Amino acid sequence: MNMLIRNGRVIDPANGVDAQADVLVADGVIQRVGPSLPAPAKGDVLEAAGKVVCPGFIDIHVHLREPGYEYKETVATGTRAAAAGGFTAVCCMANTDPVNDNRSVTDYILAKARSEGVVRVYPIGAVTRGLGGTELAELAELAEAGCVAFSDDGNVVADAGLYRRAMEYTLPFGTPVISHAEDPHLARGTCMNEGIVSTELGLAGAPAAAEDVMVARDILLAELTGAHVHIAHLSTAGAVRLVRDAKARGVRVTAEVTPHHLVLTEDAVRGYDPNTKMNPPLRTKRDVEALAEALADGTIDCIATDHAPHSLAEKEGAFDDAAFGIVGLETAVSLLLDRLVRGGVLPLATLVSRLSTDPARLLRLRGGSLGAGAPADITILDLDAEVRVEPERFHSRSRNTPFRGFTLRGRPWKTIVGGRVVSP
Amino acid sequence: MAWTRKDLLTIRDLDAGEITLLVDTAASLQEIATREIKKVPALRGKTIVNLFYEASTRTRTSFEIAGKWLSADVVNISGSSSSAAKGESILDTAKNIEAMSPDVVVVRHRSAGAAELLARELACSIVNAGDGAHEHPTQALLDLLTIRERKGHFEGLHVAIVGDIAHSRVARSNLHAMRKLGMTVTVAGPPTLIPPFVQELGAKVSYRLEDAIRDVDVIMMLRLQQERMTRGLIPSLREYSRYWGLSLEKLAAHARSDVVIMHPGPVNRGVELSPEVADGPYSVILDQVAKGVAVRMGVLVLLAGRKDERAA
Numbered sequence: 001m002n003m004l005i006r007n008g009r010v011i012d013p014a015n016g017v018d019a020q021a022d023v024l025v026a027d028g029v030i031q032r033v034g035p036s037l038p039a040p041a042k043g044d045v046l047e048a049a050g051k052v053v054c055p056g057f058i059d060i061h062v063h064l065r066e067p068g069y070e071y072k073e074t075v076a077t078g079t080r081a082a083a084a085g086g087f088t089a090v091c092c093m094a095n096t097d098p099v100n101d102n103r104s105v106t107d108y109i110l111a112k113a114r115s116e117g118v119v120r121v122y123p124i125g126a127v128t129r130g131l132g133g134t135e136l137a138e139l140a141e142l143a144e145a146g147c148v149a150f151s152d153d154g155n156v157v158a159d160a161g162l163y164r165r166a167m168e169y170t171l172p173f174g175t176p177v178i179s180h181a182e183d184p185h186l187a188r189g190t191c192m193n194e195g196i197v198s199t200e201l202g203l204a205g206a207p208a209a210a211e212d213v214m215v216a217r218d219i220l221l222a223e224l225t226g227a228h229v230h231i232a233h234l235s236t237a238g239a240v241r242l243v244r245d246a247k248a249r250g251v252r253v254t255a256e257v258t259p260h261h262l263v264l265t266e267d268a269v270r271g272y273d274p275n276t277k278m279n280p281p282l283r284t285k286r287d288v289e290a291l292a293e294a295l296a297d298g299t300i301d302c303i304a305t306d307h308a309p310h311s312l313a314e315k316e317g318a319f320d321d322a323a324f325g326i327v328g329l330e331t332a333v334s335l336l337l338d339r340l341v342r343g344g345v346l347p348l349a350t351l352v353s354r355l356s357t358d359p360a361r362l363l364r365l366r367g368g369s370l371g372a373g374a375p376a377d378i379t380i381l382d383l384d385a386e387v388r389v390e391p392e393r394f395h396s397r398s399r400n401t402p403f404r405g406f407t408l409r410g411r412p413w414k415t416i417v418g419g420r421v422v423s424p
Numbered sequence: 425m426a427w428t429r430k431d432l433l434t435i436r437d438l439d440a441g442e443i444t445l446l447v448d449t450a451a452s453l454q455e456i457a458t459r460e461i462k463k464v465p466a467l468r469g470k471t472i473v474n475l476f477y478e479a480s481t482r483t484r485t486s487f488e489i490a491g492k493w494l495s496a497d498v499v500n501i502s503g504s505s506s507s508a509a510k511g512e513s514i515l516d517t518a519k520n521i522e523a524m525s526p527d528v529v530v531v532r533h534r535s536a537g538a539a540e541l542l543a544r545e546l547a548c549s550i551v552n553a554g555d556g557a558h559e560h561p562t563q564a565l566l567d568l569l570t571i572r573e574r575k576g577h578f579e580g581l582h583v584a585i586v587g588d589i590a591h592s593r594v595a596r597s598n599l600h601a602m603r604k605l606g607m608t609v610t611v612a613g614p615p616t617l618i619p620p621f622v623q624e625l626g627a628k629v630s631y632r633l634e635d636a637i638r639d640v641d642v643i644m645m646l647r648l649q650q651e652r653m654t655r656g657l658i659p660s661l662r663e664y665s666r667y668w669g670l671s672l673e674k675l676a677a678h679a680r681s682d683v684v685i686m687h688p689g690p691v692n693r694g695v696e697l698s699p700e701v702a703d704g705p706y707s708v709i710l711d712q713v714a715k716g717v718a719v720r721m722g723v724l725v726l727l728a729g730r731k732d733e734r735a736a
Contacts, residue, residue: 272537
């Protein structure tokens with residue numbers, strides 16, 4: 001577990017570092033970062049000249065699908081996909097079968113992660129029993145068992161009174177509530193963004209307002225309760241505005257954005273490829289620009305993939321019949337490096353922060369730093385390598401990506417967890 | 425001008441020349457209906473499969489008659505009687521049908537994009553006979569043929585399409601076709617039934633029937649699906665019919681005397697059309713149905729004929 005990573009460009013936002021340096025790892029922990037460090041007596045030397053050494057990337061919004069949907073993904077395949085994609089930790093959503101709404105399911109996921117996982121796994125517990133939206137799950141015990149946040153994700157808690165109580169009840173645990181902000185009535189029966197493309201394609205569209213009204217509600221509930229509300233996968237310019245205003249007022253609201261909402265617009269739905277169907281849906285160019293700006297200025301705190309594996313059978317038929325969601329772990333970093341950093345939209349150091357330091361801060365996870373004593377979770381990037389997205393080569397069990405055939409420049413080069421190289 | 429496409433999926437993809445070719449071909453085939461022996465050998469030895477996942481009387485029957493008059497072998501498969509009822513996916517069904525070497529598959533499905541899905545996966549020609557709320561190109565073509573026979577031309581005509589525009593594939597296909605041919609199109613209905621940004625597709629929008637039908641050459645009334653009330657889009661059939669139903673009185677008061685009334689069928693008598701209008705002198709509804717056979721013959725001849733050119 002001893003290692004010297006030599007001569008890389010070290011970007012460590014938590015400690016304000018962006019310099020050519022060596023990183024010394026011993027016993028799974030960062031020892032020192034600095035120039036010309038001596039190689040450890042026992043251990044490897046990783047020559048990282050020309051590469052970028054970052055705190056390990058953390059994806060706080062992943063569906064590992066186990067237990068219950070092992071045909072889509074498992075803890076083993078999902079964490080291998082994460083490692084291949086440059087992520088050293090993932091937070092997994094509660095919509096498994098059975099739902100992660102009680103300690104035994106959390107224990108099961110963590111046991112699987114210990115025995116088969118290759119990156120760190122932090123479960124997210126359900127807010128309500130069975131994601132049913134009517135009774136609180138046993139939130140205290142879930143937190144004690146290791147759940148780092150609570151969310152019913154796509155099963156939006158429509159009952160504002162109950163959601164308020166969930167926020168209040170979890171206050172002592174320091175765990176945020178994560179909102180998939182979508183008004184279920186405004187979005188009922190829809191499968192894409194409402195706009196000129198939905199009109200043309202004859203598909204039922206959800207207006208941006210379906211997201212915005214729920215973001216507004218959850219901000220007000222955060223203000224009422226003093227709880228930390230984290231808005232998942234922000235996708236509209238209106239929601240960005242609401243979060244920006246709330247933050248300025250000091251409300252404890254944070255937000256994430258997915259790579260696909262930063263890269264694609266509703267135009268991608270032309271052709272009816274079910275791999276362009278996700279929730280929230282792909283929006284307009286104006287929304288994409290607002291999201292990128294918000295990510296740069298910190299209104300949006302972090303990037304998360306909403307990795308949502310589905311089998312081919314669930315994603316090959318008619319668009320309106322297909323399942324929502326796409327896989328993201330193995331394309332995120334290359335997309336972001338190529339389209340955002342190379343595209344001049346986001347500085348590299350900001351991207352690194354939004355993928356590591358910021359998500360760690362939001363969910364109070366270990367990691368997100370290369371400071372002495374931090375766990376040696378490290379992602380090393382190769383900014384120059386060109387990759388072609390070939391879903392057949394994914395480590396994930398599923399292939400549902402709209403990025404097939406994309407050629408992208410920049411990729412994760414090494415993924416290191418606890419001082420051990422886990423990919424490639 | 426020659427037809428070069430493998431499939432007929434949308435009007436939106438076509439240019440004015442292609443649309444005119446389809447209409448002209450249909451026009452030239454109309455006289456077959458008047459023959460004593462309604463049979464020409466144009467598609468002898470060809471196999472046409474009508475794959476209908478949604479109920480249809482007019483469209484399915486007219487595709488079947490069109491194929492038979494052209495001497496093709498025609499097979500009908502309906503959603504409820506097929507293996508779709510046993511859970512087979514549309515792709516699997518289609519691939520199985522293709523394994524039996526049809527030349528043309530005519531498909532109707534409740535999902536927008538279903539015809540494009542088959543066209544992408546299958547080597548034979550696909551005709552879209554209606555996909556969800558997306559397009560219904562042969563309906564637009566038969567409407568065009570009907571209009572041209574009544575009015576003599578397309579350029580400069582003004583058409584009002586009235587009713588549930590949001591959920592109508594007929595409205596979309598007609599809007600694209602009419603705009604490409606230089607016509608003015610007003611779509612009209614309560615705002616809940618008008619799709620967002622429809623102006624960007626070149627339509628004018630009206631929220632008042634009396635305004636929409638003033639000075640137009642053609643009024644196309646759409647069927648109101650009964651379930652729209654339960655979705656909160658209109659309060660009641662009674663109110664809809666009062667404000668959006670077309671009666672002889674409204675026609676006399678607001679429309680031109682030479683206006684033509686169209687409806688793709690099936691008509692909700694007493695809802696969007698009063699019986700007097702549906703059966704009255706302005707109505708060309710049955711003429712539309714007759715044109716349907718000619719249009720479908722034309723489409724089948726062009727698609728299957730193209731296939732021969734490629735083989736030769």
